[in-house]
Amino acid sequence: MQKHEVWLSFAKEDLNIALVAMKPEYMMVRSALYHAQQCFEKSLKAYLIFNNIMPPRTHDLTSLLRSCMQINKDFEQYVADAYEINPFSVATRYPDDAYVFPDTDYVHHIIARAQSFFEFVNMLQRNKKEDPSTSSG
Helix, strand or coil: CCHHHHHHHHHHHHHHHHHHHCCCCCCCHHHHHHHHHHHHHHHHHHHHHHCCCCCCCCCCHHHHHHHHHHHCHHHHHHHHHHHHHHHHHCCCCCCCCCCCCCCHHHHHHHHHHHHHHHHHHHHHHHHHHHCCCCCCC
């Protein structure tokens, strides 16, 4: 397995954890949001690695997305998602006074956006690999 594929497999695992966390018997909102953010982040890093760019050690989705947009403008469609999901790398981890539990519909929305993004990155990499005129890095 190539390095970018490992990153994508980790992203898929985070997505699966987020989905399981929101099953009615669990309803682990904080874990679901955190792992949705991690899915988005690892998908971004997988794309950068796929394009021979070592991603910076950051959890900032917006800066990672900007780097991906320099390679492929199609990433622009995910700017709003990156801004919306970005806070969940930290905001969900600590029970301070500022934390407000979101409703389940919102959490499902966040997971759906992370899943859509994961599928987008996966598709881009798969298509580029299948195109004999491109190299897969």
